[in-house]
Amino acid sequence: EAGVAQSPRYKIIEKRQSVAFWCNPISGHATLYWYQQILGQGPKLLIQFQNNGVVDDSQLPKDRFSAERLKGVDSTLKIQPAKLEDSAVYLCASSFRSGTVKVYEQYFGPGTRLTVT
Amino acid sequence: QQQVKQSPQSLIVQKGGISIINCAYENTAFDYFPWYQQFPGKGPALLIAIRPDVSEKKEGRFTISFNKSAKQFSLHIMDSQPGDSATYFCAASTTNAGKSTFGDGTTLTVKP
Numbered sequence: 001e002a003g004v005a006q007s008p009r010y011k012i013i014e015k016r017q018s019v020a021f022w023c024n025p026i027s028g029h030a031t032l033y034w035y036q037q038i039l040g041q042g043p044k045l046l047i048q049f050q051n052n053g054v055v056d057d058s059q060l061p062k063d064r065f066s067a068e069r070l071k072g073v074d075s076t077l078k079i080q081p082a083k084l085e086d087s088a089v090y091l092c093a094s095s096f097r098s099g100t101v102k103v104y105e106q107y108f109g110p111g112t113r114l115t116v117t
Numbered sequence: 118q119q120q121v122k123q124s125p126q127s128l129i130v131q132k133g134g135i136s137i138i139n140c141a142y143e144n145t146a147f148d149y150f151p152w153y154q155q156f157p158g159k160g161p162a163l164l165i166a167i168r169p170d171v172s173e174k175k176e177g178r179f180t181i182s183f184n185k186s187a188k189q190f191s192l193h194i195m196d197s198q199p200g201d202s203a204t205y206f207c208a209a210s211t212t213n214a215g216k217s218t219f220g221d222g223t224t225l226t227v228k229p
Contacts, residue, residue, distance in 0.1 A: 004160070031215055042123075042206050042219030043161065056216060091160050095215060104149050104215050108160030 002026065004109035006092050012115045018080035021112045025073070025094030031055075033106065034067055034077050035091040043091055049075065082116045089113050120144050121209050123220025130227050136194040138223045140207035143188065147209035151217065152181065152192050155204045164205070165192070197227045 005024040013019050025032050030051050035043035046065065048056040052072040060067070064083070069075040079086055089111040095104055123140045130136045142150075148169055153161035167174045167181040167190065174181045180193040194201055204224050208217040 033216060040221070042121075042208075042221045043217075044219070045216045048216050093160070104210060104212075104217075105151075105163050105166070106217060108153075108162065110158065110160050 004092055004094055004107055006090075006109035006112055008112055009110065010113050010115075012117065013082055015084055015116050016081040018078065019082055019114060020079075021077045021090050021092075021114075023075045023077070023092030023109060025075075025092070026096075026107055029094035029096050029107070030072070031095045032069055032075050033093040033095075034075070035093065035108075037089040037091055037111070039088070046077070046090075079114075082114075084116050087114055087116045120218045121207060121220045123207050123223060125223060126221070127224045128226070130197045130225065132197065132199060132227055132229050134197050134227075136197045136201070136225055136227070137191060138205055138207070138225070139189065139191045140209075140220050141187075141189045142209045142218075144209070144211075144218075145188070146211050147218075148212050149210045150181070150183065150190050151208050151210075152179075153206045153208065153219075155206065155222075161206055194225075197225075199227045199229050201225060202227050 032049045034046045037043040046060045047067045049069045052069045067077045091111045093106040093108045095106045151166035152164045154164045155161040165179045178195045183190045204222045206222045207220045210217045
């Protein structure tokens with residue numbers, strides 16, 4: 001079974017530039033998560049999708065961050081404009097959830113390491 | 118407000134020894150407690166998880182001990198090996214939400 005795919009793996013941009021990250025979850029996984037992991041900290045949830053609908057985006061800085069999952073499969077996370085404090089690893093994860101069946105094992109991709117200079 | 122507190126921040130253990138990492142949570146609505154292992158350059162990988170209806174779960178050399186009344190849970194790694202050297206994260210989630218709240222991680226080094 002193929003894992004969660006993310007690209008790019010690394011990105012260096014200057015502050016005030018924009019950047020986009022892509023994630024393709026495990027086939028059949030309805031739930032998709034984007035996490036931000038700052039060096040030395042645990043992952044922090046930015047947004048959670050169930051199919052193509054947003055379940056939780058309470059911690060997404062909406063003035064600069066946006067995410068979409070238009071067809072309920074792959075997803076894109078965008079930052080515009082980037083700030084120095086956005087330097088982090090952006091992790092995508094997916095889990096299987098179908099109707100009343102709730103399975104919460106999350107499978108993470110390798111992440112995208114963003115450096116903002 | 119940090120809802121999951123993890124300790125220690127770093128841990129050094131000799132090969133064959135026992136590694137113990139502790140976590141405490143605040144939200145009594147949490148009902149799923151996974152542990153993740155993360156190697157440099159990789160995403161976290163689920164190691165073992167427990168629900169609060171049991172006090173202990175063992176899988177191979179890895180054991181979770183859970184104390185519901187104290188709102189604490191811990192990971193024990195028996196016969197620690199150099200290959201276990203990684204960062205370990207505890208997490209907690211609610212059945213309805215699915216999302217996980219993570220601790221800040223413990224960097225484990227197992228010396229040969």
